[in-house]
Amino acid sequence: MQFSFSDEQDQFRAIIQRFLREKSPTTEVRRLMATERGYDSEIWRQLAEQLGLPAIHIPEIHGGSGFGPVELCIVMEEFGRYLLCAPYFASSVLATTAIMNGATAAEQAELLPPIASGERIATLAFTEPNGRWDATGVELTADLAGGDYLLSGTKSFVLDGCSAELLIVVAREPGTSGSQGLSFFRVEPDAAGLVREQLQSMDATRKLARLTFTNTPGILLGELGSAAAALSRTLSLAAIALANEMVGGAQALLDSAVSYAKMRVQFGRTIGSFQAIKHKCADMLLEVESAKSAAYYAAQAAADNDSDLPALASLAKACASDAYMHTAANCIQIHGGIGFTWENDTHLWFKRAKSSEVFLGDPSYHRELLMQNREL
Amino acid sequence: MQFSFSDEQDQFRAIIQRFLREKSPTTEVRRLMATERGYDSEIWRQLAEQLGLPAIHIPEIHGGSGFGPVELCIVMEEFGRYLLCAPYFASSVLATTAIMNGATAAEQAELLPPIASGERIATLAFTEPNGRWDATGVELTADLAGGDYLLSGTKSFVLDGCSAELLIVVAREPGTSGSQGLSFFRVEPDAAGLVREQLQSMDATRKLARLTFTNTPGILLGELGSAAAALSRTLSLAAIALANEMVGGAQALLDSAVSYAKMRVQFGRTIGSFQAIKHKCADMLLEVESAKSAAYYAAQAAADNDSDLPALASLAKACASDAYMHTAANCIQIHGGIGFTWENDTHLWFKRAKSSEVFLGDPSYHRELLMQNREL
Amino acid sequence: MAESNNMSNYDEASLRAEVTAWLAANWDPQLSLIDWRTRLTESGWAMPQWPAQWYGKGVSAQLAAVVAEEFAAVNALGVASGGPGRLAAVTILEHGSDAQKAQYLQRILTGEDAWCQLFSEPGSGSDLAGSTTRADFDGSQWLINGQKVWTTSAHHATYGLLVARTDWDVPKHQGLSYFVLDMQQPGVEVHQLRQMNGHASFNEVFFTDARIAADQVLSNVGNGWQVALTTLAHERRLADVLRATAARSKLEGPIYEEERAETAIVMEPYQWYPQRAGRVDLVGARAKSTGAINDPAIRQEIAKLLIMSQTAEWTARRARAAQEHGRPQGPEGSLGKLASSNVARAASHVHTLISGADAMLTGSDSPLDGIIAEILVSVPAISIAGGTDEIQRNIIAERVLGMAKEPRADTGPFRDVPKNTV
Amino acid sequence: MAESNNMSNYDEASLRAEVTAWLAANWDPQLSLIDWRTRLTESGWAMPQWPAQWYGKGVSAQLAAVVAEEFAAVNALGVASGGPGRLAAVTILEHGSDAQKAQYLQRILTGEDAWCQLFSEPGSGSDLAGSTTRADFDGSQWLINGQKVWTTSAHHATYGLLVARTDWDVPKHQGLSYFVLDMQQPGVEVHQLRQMNGHASFNEVFFTDARIAADQVLSNVGNGWQVALTTLAHERRLADVLRATAARSKLEGPIYEEERAETAIVMEPYQWYPQRAGRVDLVGARAKSTGAINDPAIRQEIAKLLIMSQTAEWTARRARAAQEHGRPQGPEGSLGKLASSNVARAASHVHTLISGADAMLTGSDSPLDGIIAEILVSVPAISIAGGTDEIQRNIIAERVLGMAKEPRADTGPFRDVPKNTV
Secondary structure, eight states, X not given: OOXXXXXXXXXXXXXXXXXXXXXXXXXXXXXXXXXXXXXXHHHHHXXXXXXXXXXXXXXXXXXSOOOOHHHHXXXXXXXXXXXXXXXXXXXXXXXXXHHHHHSOHHHHHHHHXXXXXXXXXXXXXXXXXXXXXXXXXXXXXXXXXXXXXXXXXXXXEEETTTTOSXXXXXXXXXXXXXTXXXXXXXXXXXXXXXXXXXXXXXXXXXXXXEEEEEEEEEEEESSTTBHHHHHHHHHHHHXXXXXXXXXXXXXXXXXXXXXXHHHOEETTEEXXXXXHHHHHHHHHHHHHHHHHHHHHHHHHHHHTTOTXXXXXXXXXXXXXXXXXXXXXXXXXXXXXXXXXXXXXXXXXXXXXXXXXHHTTOOHHHHHHHHHHHSOO | OOOSOOHHHHHHHHXXXXXXXXXXXXXXXXXXXXXXXXXXXXXXXXXXXXXXXXXXXXXXXXXXXXXXXXXXXXXXXXXXXXXXXXXXXXXXXXXXXXXXXXXXXXXXXXXXXHHHTTSSOEEEEOOOTTOOOSGGGOOOEEEEETTEEEEEEEEEEEETTTTOSXXXXXXXOTTOOXXXXXXXXXXXXXXXXXXXXXXXXXXXXXXXXXXXXXXXXXXXXXXXXXXXXXXXXXXXXXXXXXXXXXXXXXXXXXXXXXXXXXHOEETTEEGGGSHHHHHHHHHHHHXXXXXXXXXXXXXXXXXXXXXXXXXXXXXXXXHHHHHHHHHHXXXXXXXXXXXXXXXXXXXXXXXXHHHHHHTTOOHHHHHHHHHHHSOO | OXXXXXXXXXXXXXXXXXXHHHHHHHOOTTSOHHXXXXXXXXXXXXXXXXXXXXXXXXXXXXHHHHHHHHHHHTTOOOSOOOHHHHHHHHHHXXXXXXXXXXXXXXXXXXXXXXXXXXXXXXXXXXXGGGXXXXXXXXXXXXXXXXXXXXXXXXXXXXXXXXXXXXXXXXXXXXXXXXXXXXXXXXXXXXXXXXXXXXXXOEEEEEEEEEXXXXXXXXXXXXXXXXXXXHHHHHHTTHHHHHHHXXXXXXXXXXXXXXXXXXXXXXXXXXXXXXXXXXXXXXHHHHHHHHSGGGOHHHHHXXXXXXXXXXXXXXXXXXXXXXXXXXXXXXXXXXXXXXXXXXXXXXXXXXXXXXXXXXXXXXXXXXXXXXXXXXXXXXXXXXXTTTSOHHHHHHHIIIIISOOOOOOOSOOSOGGGSOOOOO | OGGGGOOOSOOHHHHHHHHHHXXXXXXXXXXXXXXXXXXXXXXXXXXXXXXXXGTSOOOOHHHHHHHHHHHHHTTOOOSOOOHHHHHHHHHHHHHOOHHHHHHHHHHHHHTXXXXXXXXXXXXXXXOGGGOOOEEEEOSSEEEEEEEEOOOTTGGGOSEEEEXXXXXXXXOGGGSEEEEEEXXXXXXXXXXXXXXTTSOOOEEEEEEEEEEEXXXXXXXXXXXXXXXXXXXXHHHTTHHHHHHHHHTTTTOOSHHHHHHHXXXXXXXXXXXXXXXXXXXXXXXXXXXXXXXXXXXXXXXXXXXXXXXXXXHHHHHHHHHHHHHHTTOOOOTHHHHHHHHHHHHHHHHHHHHHHHHGGGGGBOGGGSGGGGHHHHHHHHGGGTTTTTSOHHHHHHHIIIIISOOOOOOOSOOSOGGGSOOOOO
C-alpha cells in the first residue's frame, strides 16, 4: 500500500489546481449554480480537451488515458476544493464506472469513447424516491415486450439527470427482489415515455432530477439479471470518489476558517489567538487529515483491487461526511454573523457538505455497512 | 409540577450536608472502602437515629417518616456528593421500594419497621451474571416443594449482598419467561444452600456480591407470579434515586475542577483564565444543570405518581450517567497529572461515575427504553 | 428602571377593582388601534410598572401581573409589542431626559413610531464595545459616519438607537455615546442583507455625514456603553411579549385584525426563527412517517435530542421558579442560550438522519414544504446570533463560575487598540 | 546532533561488507551482555550515526538502517534501550563537554548506568519552563533544593538529568540550567507515586541540599531550556527502540535472556500503557463473545472507533511515508498524540458498552482477567501524559496552522511571575 502520492501525481494535481483557480472562482460557481443546467459547456470542453479529465480512468482501448482510481480521486479532491460546477461525478464517475463494470466489451467500445472525449455526458439512475442507496431499493421494472425492454417506474436524486445525454438505468425483472434480477439499461434522453423533472436541490451546484419512465424503451447492457455485483462495485468506487471530493471541500473550509481567524480582530487581538478558536481549528485539522487518510487509502485500495474495498469505501465515506459537515459548521461559526450571509462563500461549501453527507448514504448507513463488510 | 424545592426541603438538605461534611470526609471514604463490609455501623446508627434517613419514604404506619421520592432523592444527591459509604441504596432504596411495591400489607408491617429504624439492612437481588437489568434477565427459579419454595440459581452485582441481613430475591416459576411467573422471596442470610461471595468492584465504595442459591428456602412475598409490575416500578424509582445520587457526585466534581482551575497557576496565569479550561467548565456546568433538571423532575414525577414515570426515569438515568462520566473525565483532565494519582480524590468519584454509568443499565439501554415508553 | 421603585399604595384588591372598572368604561374593540392605545397610555394602565408620570402606575411586578390578568380576561389589547421599540422605551425611560421621554415614549407605546437598534458593526460583533462608527460634534450637531449591520427592521424604522464613538483617546468602553438617530434623512442608507437560508431579515446601515441634534444624546456623552448595557439587558425578554400577542390570534374584530397586521410586520424577519431552533416538535411525526423510528441507531439519536431538549426546558422552568420564589436565579438562566445551540444542532442532525436522501432537496421538493431544508440551513445561525456560543461560555465561566478573565489586549486609548481594517 | 554531520565515505556496499565481516568476527551470543556491548561500543557499530570519535561511524540515517539490517539478520543485540538513558545519551552527545561524553556515554550504551529525567514539578507540568527547583552555587558546588515528579525509574537510577533554576532575576526560560545529578546521595529522596489505576510507575524526587559538582553542568549555566528542548525532541522516538527489542523476544541463549531481564525492568512502569491507549485490538472479540456485536447502537459506536483508530494509523503512516520520501512531514506528525487521546476515550466508551454490568468489576472478576477494568481506569492518563490535549491543540494551531500565540502573562523577571504556592 502506498502512503504518499508520486511526483507525477503531485504534478497532475498542480495542473488541475491551476486550471480550477482560473476557471472556477466562486463568482463562476455562483453564476453557474443559478443556471438550470448548472455548468458551462466551454469549461467542460476545455476540461476534456486540455486536461483529458473525463478520460482519466477509462482504458486506453476505449479512448481513455488508462489511469486509475487514485488519479480519478485526485481530480475529485480538487473539484471538491474548488466546487467546480460540471457533470463530472455523474458522467465520469457514476456512469463510466457502471459501464466499465457492467457492460460487455463491445458495449464499452461503443459507449465509452464519447464519454472519454467529453462529447457525451452520461449519468447513472439507480436511486428511487424511497431514497435507498443499494440494490434493494430498486423497484423500477424492465419488461420484455417483443424483443425490446420497456422500463416503468421512477428514479430520483439522479445527478444531472435533466441534462445528461445518455442514461444508464438500473432496473429489475418483474417479480424479483433484493440483488436478484437487476440489469443495467441504456436509455436515450428523448426516449418515449420518459419525463425528466429538475428537483430543487439545497446544494445548487449539484443538479438533481426525478425521471419517470412509462413503458420507456431501454437497451440491455451486459448480461440480463446480473447487474448487482457491478452496481455494488460501482457504488464502492463512487463512495470513494465522493469521499475524496469531500476532503477537498473540507480542506477549503479549514483554510478559509484559519485565514479568517488570523485576520479578524476582536478585543484587540486576532480571534485566532483565542484558545476557543485555536483549539477548534486544531480539532478541525485532525478531523480533515483523518478523513484524507481514509479517502486516500480507499482510493489506493481501489487501484489495488483490494478485496476489502466495500468496507474501506464505507469507512472513507462515513469519515469524510462527518469531517466535512463539522468543518462546514465550524467554518460558519468562526466567521460569525458574516459566515451566515449569502454574500460570504462559506454556505456554498456548507450546502455541498450537507448534500454529500446523505448522497450515496449517510454516515450511519455506511458505519453499519462497514461493520457488515469488515472482519473484526 | 414543582420546579423548586420548598424551604423545608432545603433545610432538610442542609442538615444532611452538615452531617456528611463531618462524618464523610474523603479520609473516611478511603478508610471504609478498604474494609470488606464497606461502611461504619456507628455512622449508620447515627444516620438512622439522628436523621431518620432509612425511614424517609416508608409510611408512618410501618415506622417510617412518610416522606416521598423527592426527599429520598435529596438524601441520594447528598450521599452522591459526599460519597457516603453506607448500605443505603441497597436497603432504603432497592429493598424498601421492592417491599413497598411487592409485599402484602402484613408483610410490610413485619419487614419495614426494622429497615426503617436502621436495625436491619436489606438488599434486593435481581440481576444475574447475564447482567440484564430487567425482568427478562431473571433465570433463577423457585420450586414449590412441600409448601416451601426452594430457590436455585445465581444472582450477581447484588449491592451489599455479603453484608445484608435480609435478602429480597426475584425468582421465576420454572418454565416461565419474560415478565411472567416472577415473584419476590425473602431469604435469610444464613439460609441453607446460599453462598455469598464478594465481587471485586472497581468502585470500592460500592460493594457487590454474587449469591449462589442451591435449593435455598425462600418465603414468598406478595402474590405468586405477579412481581413483574412491582419490580418495574421499583427499578424506575431506583433509577431516579441513582440519577439524583449521580448529579450530587457530578456537582462535587465540577466544584472541585473549578476551584482547582481558579487556584492552579501555569504560564503566570490561573489555568481557569484560559479559554480551553474555562469553556470546558461552562460546558460541564450546562451538562450538570441539565442532569439535575432531569433528576429533580423525575423525582417530583415519582411523588406525583406520574404515568410517564418509566420514560422519565430512563431519561434521568441516561442524562445523569453521561453528565457524571463527562464531568469525571474532565475533572481529571483539568487537574492534569495530579488528577490521575491515587492520592488525589478525583478518582473516587470517577470510579463511582463509571459504576453508576452501567448500574441499572447504561445510557444507551435507557435511551432505548425512553423511546419505547414515551409517546413521540 | 430606578424610577419604577416609586411604588404606589395599591393592594391587589384595590388595584383589581380599579382596573376592572377602567376597562369596563374604556375598553372598546371597535376603536382603532392607535385611538385605543392613546387612551390606554394616557390612563397609566399601559405600563403599570412604569412611574405614574410616564404612562404607568408605579406598581410592583406582581401587581402588574394582576393588571395583565384583567386585560386578558376581557381580551383587551396592550401597547405595541415591536421589539426594538420596546427596547428604545426602556432605555429612554431609564436614561433619557424628560424632554426625550415626552418626545418618544408615547408614540413607541402606541406603535406610531418604529425603531431599530444600531449596535453591531462589521468590525465589531462579539466585541460590541469595539464600535468604530464615529460621531463628531461640529459645534452645533453631531455628524455620523460609519456602518452598522444586523439591523432588524431598519428599512421601516423612524428612529434608531445608535452607539457611536465620540472619543478615540480614552479606553474603548469610555469613548462611546448613545444617540437617537432620525432614520429618515439623506445621510442614512439602508441595504438588505441576504442570509444563507435565502431570507433577508437584517440590514446594513451606512452613515455618510448623517446628522443628530445636540439634544439627542441619551445620558451623557461618553456614557454610551452604560446606556447600551440597559438595552442589552432587556434584549432577551422579548420572547415573552410576543407570546402574549399570540394568545389573541383567534379573536375577531377590527382592532384584532389591526393588531395581527402589525404583528405580521414585526414578525416578518423572524419567520425562520423556529427553524433556526431545530424544530424538535417535528421529529416524532417525521420519524414515524418515514419509518426512521424503526432504526435503532436513529432512535438513540432521537432520544439524545429529546433528553437535551426536555432538560433545557426544565432548566429554564427551574430558573423561572427560583425567580418567582424570590430566590437568586442561579446559573440556570445563563445556560439557556448555550443549551439552545446544542439542541438545534442535534435536531438538525436528527432531521438529516430521518430525511435521508430528501435532505438534499429544498423548497417545495423538501419535506414539509421546505421546512426541513430551512432547518438545515438556518440552524448555523443560532450559535452566533445574540452572542456566539464562545461568548456565552466566557460569560458562564466568568460570571457564574467566577473564573478569571483573560488578560486584555484592548486597554489604553482606543486609537491604539488593534482593529479590523475592513 | 551537529557532530553527526561529519559523514563518512561509506557507500552502501562497502558499509554492508564491513559490518558483515565485523559481525562474523565479533558477534557471539555466548558473551555476557556487558562484554558484548563493550566490544560493540568500541567498534563504532553501536551507534553508526554518531561520530566516529564517540562510538559511531558518522554515517547517514539511511546507511545506519543498513547496519541495523545486518544486525537483525544474525540476531545481534544493540546497545541498551532504557528510555531515559537514551535521552541522556543524545543530550550529552549534543551539549556535553568531551570530558562529560567520556565519563557517561559508553556506560549508558552498555547499560551499566541507569538514568532518570528530572524535569516536571508539582507546580510546573504543562508549563515545564516554570521550574522552581533551585540550584545555588556555593562557590565550589551546586546545592539543589526542591521537588520533581513523574520521574520514571528514579528508584534505580544512577544519574538524573536535572533542570533547575539558577537565576530568578531573568525571564523564565533564561534562568534555567541543566545538570547531571548523582542520584545515589543523601540529599536525594525518592518516593513512589501511586496512580488511580493502582500502578506505581512514577516517583516523586525530593532534594534537600543535594550536591552537584561544578563540572556537571551541561552546556552553559542559563542555557538549560535549550538543552532541555533537545531531550524533549527525542522523547517521542522511544517507541521505535522498544519495538526493536520485541523482535528478539523468542530467541534462546544466555545473552537474549539477559536482554529480556533488562527489558523487563525497563518496561515495568509501562505495563499498563497498552490499556491506557484503549486496546482497540480487543474490541472485536469482546463484542462477539458478549453478543454486543448484535446491538445496532453498539455497532455504530464500534464503527466510529474503528474509523478513528484506522485513520490515526494511516495518518501516521502518511507522515512516515512523507519523511521517507524526503518531503516535509506535513501536519500529520503533530496530530498523532491528539488522535490517540480520542481513540482511547472512544475505546473506553465502547468497552463499557460491550461489558455492561461487568464494567463495574475489577481484578480477576473483571473481563479478561482485569484488562477491561484496567482500560477504564487508565485511559484518563493518555490525554495528560507527555503534554495535555490542550497543549497539543496549542502546538498544532500555532506551529502547524500558524495562528497567533496568546498574550503572555509570564514575561519579565521570573521572581515576579505568578506561581503556584504548593
